[in-house]
Amino acid sequence: WPDLVAHWGDAWNVLAPDLRGHGQSPRFTEGELANAPEVMLADVVQILDGQPDRVVLVGHSLGGLFALRAAVARPDRVVALILEDPAPPDGSRAPDPRFVAETEQFLDSMSDVAGQVRRMARETSWSRAEIQAWAGSKPLVDRTYVHRGLYLGDGAWEQLFNALRVPTLLLVPPASPMAPRTDALHNDLVRVVVVPGAGHCVRRDQPDL
Numbered sequence: 353w354p355d356l357v358a359h360w361g362d363a364w365n366v367l368a369p370d371l372r373g374h375g376q377s378p379r380f381t382e383g384e385l386a387n388a389p390e391v392m393l394a395d396v397v398q399i400l401d402g403q404p405d406r407v408v409l410v411g412h413s414l415g416g417l418f419a420l421r422a423a424v425a426r427p428d429r430v431v432a433l434i435l436e437d438p439a440p441p442d443g444s445r446a447p448d449p450r451f452v453a454e455t456e457q458f459l460d461s462m463s464d465v466a467g468q469v470r471r472m473a474r475e476t477s478w479s480r481a482e483i484q485a486w487a488g489s490k491p492l493v494d495r496t497y498v499h500r501g502l503y504l505g506d507g508a509w510e511q512l513f514n515a516l517r518v519p520t521l522l523l524v525p526p527a528s529p530m531a532p533r534t535d536a537l538h539n540d541l542v543r544v545v546v547v548p549g550a551g552h553c554v555r556r557d558q559p560d561l
Contacts, residue, residue, distance in 0.1 A: 354481040355559060356410075364408075369399060371415055373497035375489050380497050388501030389441075396422040400429040412436040413552065417504065420512055427517040434521045436554045440530050443507025447500060455498050462490035478556045486556075510536035517541070525550040525557075 357366050370377035372395050373388075384391045396418050400407060409430050411419030416438025423430045442448075462468055468487040472478060478486070494501075510532045513520070520542045524531040530552075534544060550557040 373494035385501045389505035406431040408432045410434040430518045432519045440509045441504040444503040447502045514539045
């Protein structure tokens with residue numbers, strides 16, 4: 353998230369960790385793959401517990417799900433939560449073969465990082481720094497995690513938002529298929545903002561909003 357770090361880095365102490373199995377984070381051990389969602393949540397909680405003060409926790413997509421779970425688990429460590437189109441849990445305890453195949457195909461297509469950077473520069477309004485960081489991260493994904501650990505566990509979704517005890521900003525694109533049902537949200541601490549003209553990567557699509 354180079355643009356966000358550059359924007360907020362002077363005013364805030366910004367920590368930008370990669371989720372386990374992503375980027376330059378540790379890889380999953382053999383035993384951890386059987387409990388991947390719990391391991392990833394424990395990683396986020398450990399980061400929260402390691403900070404001297406309460407934090408503003410930000411997460412996108414899969415990271416948004418684990419930021420949400422961490423804020424529910426440790427509200428004493430979070431002063432506010434910002435979620436960018438977080439991925440909903442699917443209730444599964446094993447990867448879906450179809451989704452694994454689609455993810456593998458996508459990651460294979462990202463092997464040509466330079467070509468993907470050129471394509472995204474033509475097709476999106478993202479900054480060059482964001483495009484390069486996005487494309488460069490894909491070849492670093494742990495393929496063992498994709499094959500055996502890419503499942504999201506507990507299927508509670510709206511219940512997670514209703515359990516929050518910290519002020520929360522939920523940013524979603526119009527007609528997001530992943531957003532919680534607003535009629536099922538009963539928590540005055542949760543503010544939902546639909547960002548026009550945005551897709552799943554809300555911040556990159558509409559950085560000025």
